[in-house]
Amino acid sequence: MTAVSDRRQLAYIASQAADARVNVELETEGMTLNIGPQHPATHGTLRIVARLDGEQVVSADPICGYMHRGYEKLTEVRSFPQVTTLVNRIDWLGSFANEVPFILAAEKLMGIEAPPRAQYIRTILFELSRIANVSLFLGDMGVQLGALTAVFYAFRDREYVLNQIEAATGGRFHPNFDRIGGLKDDLPKGWIAETRACMDKMRTFCDLMEDLLVGNEIFAERTRGIGVIPRDVALSYGLSGANLRASGVDFDLRRDQRLPMAWDKAEWKVWTHPDGDSFARYWVRLQEVRESTRIVDQLLDSLPSGPVMAKVPRIIKVPEGEAWVSTENPLGEMGYYVVSKGDTGPFRVKIRSASFNNIAVASWVLKGTFVPDVITILASLYFILGDIDR
């Protein structure tokens, strides 16, 4: 404890000295700007402590932990089926996608696989989560830059997708629908046609966002060349998902690993962008939503018939072992390192959430930027607080 407070004191003295030096050399006053924990641009309670020299950020330190719920500890006192309730709430905008890698890890340890129909429906719901999650980002990015119009369309159109998720699972935000061995239920009657219509609406929504924001000169001015993350930095920080692909890395876990899911049954493309700036991150996500609607459409066309649940014992005991499963979630690579000791519950679960790595890069990328760009960059990195704090 003493070492920590000593270090804090030293850091404080050093910062005072830095202020004094700045005053003498540049005749500007260094100041500390607290962005958050309660700030409209932070999507929750992330706090950024930024030291400024005039309009320029000298250093920025994200402070997290305001929403830490200790899920890794809680998983150790629960049984396997009970954990999905917890992990639902990690990335709350794309909840179903959080359940899938955990269930897959448990199934991997048990050596079972969901029936084909369940795999297809899982993939469809997974992609619907992505569309619901990322479409909100597509509108929200405009708000962060002062363009209010887009977000109203985003909230309206996201609701169409949430309605479909609710119709299939019973929950708008926390479906808790995935089970070890399959799914809780089959799809309701009429759902497939409704989802097709919904996907058409989402494609129109993407075109709208393209017109409103991507083609907007002010938007381009505010995002192009802002917050550039080069390829090697992105990899070293462990950025994943669209943030990594926007830095020119052609890597998508849906395509690049074998999982008992149905992504390989559809034709789709992994989009990358060479620039690594805020614009690139927005653009890649926009294309991703379009590809997701294509995946959903194709899987609905080829949906196999059959059961949605494999034969599993009523009391699930997972054999001893260790398993790592990660999937390409809306925010990036989401994975679970599950250790089982042959009990009804996991022995240890390490949750690798995408936003934790994605926001760790903030202190690197914010250094030397200007205050208005701080919000642009944070928004374009796209994090969910629950996904950082777990």
Added chain:
Amino acid sequence: MSSTEAPAPPTDELREGLVARLRAELGDGVVDTHLVPGDDLWVRIRTDAWQAAGTAARDVLGCEYFCFLSAIDWLPSPYGKGEDDPTEPPPERSSAIVQGYAGGGSRLQVLARVGSVRAKVALTLKADVADDEPRIATWSGIYAGANWHERETWEMFGIVFDGHPDLRHIYLPTEFEGHPLRKDFPLLARMVKPWPGIVDVEPLPGGDDAGEAE
């Protein structure tokens, strides 16, 4: 686990190659390995070769992508799953420490996962840390992302990362004492009140079986 139409090959040249290159680089720094063909790879590293292993993984194996770094406490929890009646004396529980894949010789183990986005392969590295004074070299100079993960591991498990530039709390308040993810750290919510969810499967009304295990 492989998908249905493409069964896993019995040998895995890609991952065996990784092990061979890592052994050539580190010598006896590689203590043990566990390979599941076509699926995953675990390598246990000697504690003093941890930093060299990180550098070798990045520069020799081409695993530039940093996935995560964390730790495992292999001590079985002395509190079970929090299902005990607080008015009764706690039941006897086994405290035998049994490590997982690739073995181990200590209660606490550090594990990290790195991958190559070109070869589309990843591996998990493990290392023992001493029980009495858990410490290991930092990876923050090798993978920038390890900085935050080591801060989290330090506060959750009490493992000190030598050479870390900024080892302070990330989630918990600065004054917090103890290391919550260690197994001997009690989950207080379960200590004060029994949790009803511990009864997971109740007999169904008119059900034919009473929930057979296995």
